[in-house]
Amino acid sequence: MRIGMVGLGKMGGNMVARLQRGGHEVVAYDLKPDNIELAKQAGAIGAESLEDLVAQLTAPRAVWVMVPAGAPTETTVQRLADLLSAGDIVIDGGNSKYTDSSRRGTELAARGIHFLDVGTSGGVWGLSEGYAMMIGGDEGAVETLRPIFEALAPAPDRGWGRVGPSGAGHYVKMVHNGIEYGMMQAYAEGFELMHAKPGFDLNVAQIAEMWRHGSVVRSWLLDLTAEALRSDADLTALDDYVADSGEGRWTVEDSIQQGIPAPVITLSVQMRLRSQQESSYAGRMLSAMRNAFGGHAVRLKDAAADQSDPLGVKPETRTVEHG
Template identity: 35%
Template structure:
């Protein structure tokens, strides 16, 4: 009793694999699940080198873990988390630590943090990215909560995390719900990049009429250069996969995209903070649009467009598409990082964006070589309000914007939907505009509602009696 280093509640895919990862790194790990089959399955999967014990008994589970206990919850977000906490509390003591490793909305974490603090229990909200394989062999982890209590968790988390240049892809991020918030924005960026890749794929296929082998090989080649990233890598794998009849599996997969809500949360909170994230917004909207399949089938018959035939060399098309995707991905990261910057001030997280970008370099779904450039930028200037203001990143954008504009013009003439790419360019053009036409909006608001406005030639607030 009281000899196990760590406990996990919830032995589904993520919980089982994280527990095996912990045991593989020479820590004793206890598991709890109400499903006897999952408990038995874990015991069978563990080998002789693993110190693992799994149970369906909450009291026995709590008695296994050394004090102060460190227990991670890997159960569905919402009421299941509260239920798991309530079942554990009678068996915990002051100073014990509970970690919520799910995709929990950050305000729920804030509530639980305060409720458990009153009982002397430390609560962490920790984002985990990397999927099933990452959980087993090295995820990126984003913990937030009590900084002193994190020292109890650090040795285990650093051992099981993905490594980049020998550095673990986990670090204490900030106060309260900082960990869940960073993971939420991570997922918003993920939504954006996935949407951009799908639009580039569609342009290759329906716009430039590239054959399937060329499309697949192009993504493989792109993963060897500036675009090297997990999502580009798996796209190359996906496009190679064959169905049972030997045809490409991708052509048999429905375009009705599902989601779990984390991208929507990012967009909703960005609006609350008044931080523009239009590429992420577009990604959420297009998943919603995908669900209207019956309507789209009917609309395709009557909302027609006769596109002009445009002859473009394949090599030129691929070069422009590469520039466009790289440009838009940079913009998507910039939007998410700007949201984190504002949220850190609003919610007192005290985030360090160098740390955030550093732990995203490995293990997580949005890992990419370009994150090292972002890390260097924030290391050089921690107060950078937007990554686009870094001279090296700015040069990458200016070098690729010509190809981006050409591709977007081509897509518009072809009548292909590219909401993500369009919104990325619109964000870039708005951000680099010293003057925006919103002065007219200010005048309109004052005209119909006497909402007042500011002038550029004098301080103060003004109202005009406009002439009808």
């Protein structure tokens, strides 16, 4: 089967390679010529533009989009809608917000074009292990692309399926990523406790490896954690900045809208936001208040500064109600 692929980054490029290995033909396009060249080296057919890509496909045409969520996806999908015809299929395999995918499904359906939103999980390991794919959209369009999904999945009969109408695929992927946030936070907190525990000299790399076998907390995330700890148990090469790509925030927003509590996911998102702050204003405020009401010592940015009364509020001028 021949399919177009737009966006040849880490995941898109690997998906091209996996499809080629599965016996499919891929017409590949990216804004970066170097990425197109790499796809060609993997056996793909290069395209110089979206127009060129569409011209090299035969009806009913299918184009898979793997570009960043937001404006890049919106622009790409709208341009493809202008180039494609009734009966063709556009697939968004990125991390778009599910409400955008629902809207795009409705807009493209008005033109007779099918839109599938495919929540795709697997990261850089997808090339060798396969991808989990949560698909939203028309059942007939999903069935048309069955050979594509079977080639990308871990196995033809596992790891993929239609979960509902347009928007449902990205909704399920959003919740999937929210759960991922919570799992990662729990692992991080537990291993930090063990790493810091005095008196036991715990080998966290050894513990991670033990937990991988038979433990109720074993998972692929734990497998990856164990690998990282084997290399550097203190993780000295890493900063504690943790990015968030949006899905966790959207999951929390949805829990609020539905009135369904999701405290673990919510707190894990908040912890990521905290990690992104070089210096927290709230933390500085807490230090200021403790010093003001109780004269507690504080740590200043300027080590040479006088820490006895850094705020210039003398004890005799304070009103201390507690503490």
